[in-house]
Amino acid sequence: MSGEYDDLKRRMDGAIAAFKHDLASLRTGRASSNLLDAIQVQAYGTTMPINQVANVTVPEPRMISVSIWDKSMVGAVDRAIRESNLGFNPIVDGTNLRIPLPELNEQRRKELVKISHGYAENARVAARHVRRDGMDFLKKAEKDGVISEDDQRKRSDQVQKLTDETISTIDHLLSDKEAEIMQV
Incomplete structure (x- = not known):
């Protein structure tokens, strides 16, 4: 049974890790190499x-530098960055691209906050799905006579506590990111 709890914990941690990754791709006032992680380039077919x-x-x-390894890929990388809807206009300098980051205006900041709320909700839903799987497992174990009703109730409380902690962590990360985005 503890293996099942460890699996639930691992999956909850996975939801938090995915949420952190999503937040890292959101642009704040500062440059980050993670901003370009989601960009896909047409390369070598x-x-x-x-x-x-x-x-x-x-x-x-306020600057991101992209050093392209293959000179023939400069155009493709430049095009991918421009078409990424991140609002970047790279400056081509040989095999390097310099991407100056303009200041975020208030409207864009609010849009980014909305996007971050969407990411948070997705992470909460993922945590709730893990909780549901854990509860279903416990109910089935009780029904099959593997654990007693008292054990099922106690372990259900543990699963709920784990879920609450995970959602609390997600909310904390969200509020930190919101503050970072809204900081002028």
Whole structure:
């Protein structure tokens, strides 16, 4: 039974990790190499993440630098960044792209907060799905006579507590990200 609890904990932690990854891709006032993680580049007849065709670095707080390994890929990477709906206009400099980050206006900040709320809700739903799976497992175990009703109730409380902790962590991460986005 403890193996099942460990599995639930691992899956809850996975929901938090996925949420953190989603938040990292949201643009705040500062440059981050994670901003370009979601960009896919048409390269060598297939679609690849940008970090598989170039190094992405942050030399300054408001600048992202992309060092492309293959000179023939410069146009494709430039096009992928421009078409990514992130609002970036790269400056081509040989095999390097410099991406200056403009200030976020109030409207864009509010949009980013809404997007972050959507990510948080997805993470909460994932945590609730894990909780449901755990509760179903416990009910089935009780029905099959593997555990007693008291054990089922006690373990259900543990699963609920784990879910509450996970959702609390998600809410805390969300409020931190909101503050970071709204900071001028």
